[in-house]
Amino acid sequence: MSGGYLFYIAAAYGLCFAVLSAMTLSTVLAWKKAGKELDE
Amino acid sequence: MIASFANPRRFLKLARRVQPVAAAVAVAALAVGLYTSLVTSPDDYQQGSSVRIMYIHVPAAWMALFVYTTMAGAAFVGLVWKHIVAELYARAAAPLGAAFTFICLVTGSLWGKPMWGAWWVWDARLTSVLILFFLYLGYLALADAFDDEQKGINAGAFLLLIGAVNIPIIKFSVEWWNTLHQPASLTRLAKPAIDAAMLLPLLAMAVGFTALFMALVLVRLQTEIARRRLKIRRQGGGA
Numbered sequence: 238m239s240g241g242y243l244f245y246i247a248a249a250y251g252l253c254f255a256v257l258s259a260m261t262l263s264t265v266l267a268w269k270k271a272g273k274e275l276d277e
Numbered sequence: 278m279i280a281s282f283a284n285p286r287r288f289l290k291l292a293r294r295v296q297p298v299a300a301a302v303a304v305a306a307l308a309v310g311l312y313t314s315l316v317t318s319p320d321d322y323q324q325g326s327s328v329r330i331m332y333i334h335v336p337a338a339w340m341a342l343f344v345y346t347t348m349a350g351a352a353f354v355g356l357v358w359k360h361i362v363a364e365l366y367a368r369a370a371a372p373l374g375a376a377f378t379f380i381c382l383v384t385g386s387l388w389g390k391p392m393w394g395a396w397w398v399w400d401a402r403l404t405s406v407l408i409l410f411f412l413y414l415g416y417l418a419l420a421d422a423f424d425d426e427q428k429g430i431n432a433g434a435f436l437l438l439i440g441a442v443n444i445p446i447i448k449f450s451v452e453w454w455n456t457l458h459q460p461a462s463l464t465r466l467a468k469p470a471i472d473a474a475m476l477l478p479l480l481a482m483a484v485g486f487t488a489l490f491m492a493l494v495l496v497r498l499q500t501e502i503a504r505r506r507l508k509i510r511r512q513g514g515g516a
Contacts, residue, residue, distance in 0.1 A: 253384060267500050
């Protein structure tokens with residue numbers, strides 16, 4: 238990979254996977270919460 | 278087939294089987310996508326290594342359009358046939374669609390700065406995708422704006438159907454108007470205009486994003502169904 242655009246590439250991939258991770262985490266937490274409430 | 282999944286129990290049975298497979302495909306495809314896009318794919322002769330941003334930007338754009346189209350389709354089915362799972366689908370998919378649209382806009386901006394010299398231009402493609410993002414946010418706000426959940430679902434469904442007019446505008450904006458944004462490099466009818474070494478990371482990411490969306494939307498749908506059951510139980514109607 239040639240230099241020069243490293244900041245833009247790192248920012249794009251970092252942000253993309255941060256959003257995907259947050260999306261996954263919030264989905265799983267909401268599911269666990271709903272499951273717990275349903276079991277009570 | 279669609280009608281058979283109006284029964285949430287039948288739907289849940291299928292969702293529990295499909296969801297782990299979709300999650301496994303997502304992890305594998307995203308790992309391949311990351312490796313090929315950041316390590317093995319070559320630099321572009323004009324864009325240099327900034328082309329690597331395209332491997333997440335383009336699949337995110339596809340997902341933004343795909344998710345909205347499925348939501349509008351589900352809204353139609355929900356409004357016409359009162360299909361419970363279809364009604365809940367839009368609520369489950371909207372935050373995911375908004376997230377993909379956000380990724381598309383921000384990664385496009387991060388590519389635009391070094392390539393076009395600007396973070397943002399009021400180009401027809403960019404503007405119509407920004408409108409799509411606002412449609413997602415508007416839907417999320419509207420669907421939660423009523424005390425009566427059904428009213429929110431119905432109002433949101435109308436917004437989704439009206440907003441669907443934006444989908445062909447996004448798709449054909451680069452052909453209808455003189456835009457800075459380049460036209461599609463991949464179409465169903467033509468041979469791909471990009472090299473196989475660049476096509477692989479693009480397709481791997483696209484498969485990864487689609488499988489991740491499928492896995493998450495199935496979990497979110499199960500959450501929505503559980504939430505609805507809880508509400509009925511609290512109102513004294515049984516589970």
